[in-house]
Amino acid sequence: MSTPRLLLLSSSAVHGHGYLEYAATDINIFLNKNRVSTVLFIPYASADYDSYLKKVEAVFSKWGYQVEGIHKHNPVEAVANAEAIFIGGGNTFLLLKTLYDKNLIKPIRQRILNDGVPYIGSSAGTNVAAPTIHNTNDMPIVYPPSFKALNLIPFNINPHYLDPDNNSTHKGETREERILQYHGLPSEYDVFNVLGLREGCTLFIDGQVGILKGINNARLFIRGKPPKEIAVGTDLSHLLTDTLRTEKKLTP
Amino acid sequence: MSTPRLLLLSSSAVHGHGYLEYAATDINIFLNKNRVSTVLFIPYASADYDSYLKKVEAVFSKWGYQVEGIHKHNPVEAVANAEAIFIGGGNTFLLLKTLYDKNLIKPIRQRILNDGVPYIGSSAGTNVAAPTIHNTNDMPIVYPPSFKALNLIPFNINPHYLDPDNNSTHKGETREERILQYHGLPSEYDVFNVLGLREGCTLFIDGQVGILKGINNARLFIRGKPPKEIAVGTDLSHLLTDTLRTEKKLTP
Ligand SMILES: [Ca+2]
Numbered sequence: 194m195s196t197p198r199l200l201l202l203s204s205s206a207v208h209g210h211g212y213l214e215y216a217a218t219d220i221n222i223f224l225n226k227n228r229v230s231t232v233l234f235i236p237y238a239s240a241d242y243d244s245y246l247k248k249v250e251a252v253f254s255k256w257g258y259q260v261e262g263i264h265k266h267n268p269v270e271a272v273a274n275a276e277a278i279f280i281g282g283g284n285t286f287l288l289l290k291t292l293y294d295k296n297l298i299k300p301i302r303q304r305i306l307n308d309g310v311p312y313i314g315s316s317a318g319t320n321v322a323a324p325t326i327h328n329t330n331d332m333p334i335v336y337p338p339s340f341k342a343l344n345l346i347p348f349n350i351n352p353h354y355l356d357p358d359n360n361s362t363h364k365g366e367t368r369e370e371r372i373l374q375y376h377g378l379p380s381e382y383d384v385f386n387v388l389g390l391r392e393g394c395t396l397f398i399d400g401q402v403g404i405l406k407g408i409n410n411a412r413l414f415i416r417g418k419p420p421k422e423i424a425v426g427t428d429l430s431h432l433l434t435d436t437l438r439t440e441k442k443l444t445p
Numbered sequence: 446m447s448t449p450r451l452l453l454l455s456s457s458a459v460h461g462h463g464y465l466e467y468a469a470t471d472i473n474i475f476l477n478k479n480r481v482s483t484v485l486f487i488p489y490a491s492a493d494y495d496s497y498l499k500k501v502e503a504v505f506s507k508w509g510y511q512v513e514g515i516h517k518h519n520p521v522e523a524v525a526n527a528e529a530i531f532i533g534g535g536n537t538f539l540l541l542k543t544l545y546d547k548n549l550i551k552p553i554r555q556r557i558l559n560d561g562v563p564y565i566g567s568s569a570g571t572n573v574a575a576p577t578i579h580n581t582n583d584m585p586i587v588y589p590p591s592f593k594a595l596n597l598i599p600f601n602i603n604p605h606y607l608d609p610d611n612n613s614t615h616k617g618e619t620r621e622e623r624i625l626q627y628h629g630l631p632s633e634y635d636v637f638n639v640l641g642l643r644e645g646c647t648l649f650i651d652g653q654v655g656i657l658k659g660i661n662n663a664r665l666f667i668r669g670k671p672p673k674e675i676a677v678g679t680d681l682s683h684l685l686t687d688t689l690r691t692e693k694k695l696t697p
């Protein structure tokens with residue numbers, strides 16, 4: 194793997210903060226350090242591209258960045274020319290299907306892994322940075338041609354990670370139960386480790402270095418081990434080694 | 446459509462009730478009326494078939510029914526010989542993928558629609574009775590060859606339907622937002638109406654007659670109309686007419 198530069202937010206909205214606000218410092222340092230002046234925004238997780246673009250432009254322009262909406266251009270050319278890429282949240286299935294429909298999976302992956310183009314993802318945009326979207330919380334409202342995603346890191350992510358609510362009478366699975374169901378699949382399925390990013394978590398990756406940033410702890414699920422709390426500031430570089438990736442018999 | 450006989454439970458577990466207990470009377474009347482003595486149980490939504498079978502056997506044997514686990518037989522033959530079919534909850538993606546892997550979609554559908562074999566579903570087992578699983582809450586831990594399901598009714602179901610928690614600081618989508626996202630898909634997608642079954646809801650269908658049973662209200666989402674509360678006892682037969690089904694361009 195070459196030099197991916199990633200800033201993966203659990204969500205853009207965090208209680209008590211404006212849109213992307215909790216991560217403003219990290220985003221600004223990330224883009225400045227990489228001398229970015231224009232960000233290519235991909236709004237495919239939503240159905241209303243134009244109003245989504247306006248929302249994103251309002252924040253990035255305040256910070257001094259230009260934003261281009263990919264839907265206003267030839268998408269493959271826009272990716273080829275991008276200085277930086279931001280994929281926002283919405284529905285992960287709709288996002289992934291649209292990336293496939295527009296033949297963008299390989300081009301985006303190559304720009305990030307080969308050319309070192311900085312990538313910011315939030316929620317669904319963070320899900321698709323992982324090898325697969327098997328650990329999204331979203332409703333499967335459309336059928337993508339595969340659950341394989343951009344595969345920029347060797348583990349899956351569960352954004353909006355949520356602790357069990359002990360006062361709840363609801364009998365649907367907790368988030369932890371859902372991830373353990375995934376890790377408990379029959380042995381013919383190979384699965385990935387899962388990093389549960391609570392709202393307010395940001396995963397920062399620069400080449401071989403990974404660090405948990407943000408304002409909230411994460412929860413790490415290594416298959417066969419008890420889940421583990423990860424404090425803000427923790428070095429997660431060991432998760433980036435390929436030995437943790439197992440995809441022998443991954444379904445598409 | 447011929448004579449489907451369906452009892453679709455939102456969930457087997459309901460706060461304050463034992464396994465399947467809230468629906469005991471409805472299940473017993475349903476099976477007795479149809480002169481069932483043995484129920485074919487399909488545990489594919491779970492990874493541990495044997496312990497799941499034991500749990501189901503414990504309850505049905507108390508009621509005087511035999512239970513056969515499909516995994517102990519040739520599955521296609523077991524379906525061909527079934528007096529009644531029960532598909533339990535777990536993970537909807539794992540369930541649907543396994544039904545496809547074992548070539549059971551058509552045989553089960555034919556037994557129910559052509560031969561009038563009574564069908565009981567719970568949670569994931571209720572999701573797969575619908576045209577598609579686009580409205581499951583489950584995590585997409587495996588990739589099924591399609592989201593199209595048994596298609597026994599002309600609308601989708603969201604089991605474990607949950608009202609927004611006004612005290613929550615969590616920013617993930619509410620259930621209603623997720624269903625409205627589905628209905629707000631771009632016009633090239635054709636979508637189904639969605640019946641949100643709160644835990645404790647049971648949808649009873651006998652041919653052209655549909656009634657909401659159980660101990661909790663449901664919430665109905667007709668595309669383009671405001672969501673509507675459905676009280677226990679409401680006649681839902683009008684939902685069974687084919688005019689509500691739109692599947693022009695459904696993705697697989
Ligand atoms: Ca989402």
Ligand SMILES: [Ca+2]
Pocket residue numbers: 366534535536537568569583
């Ligand atoms: Ca489930």
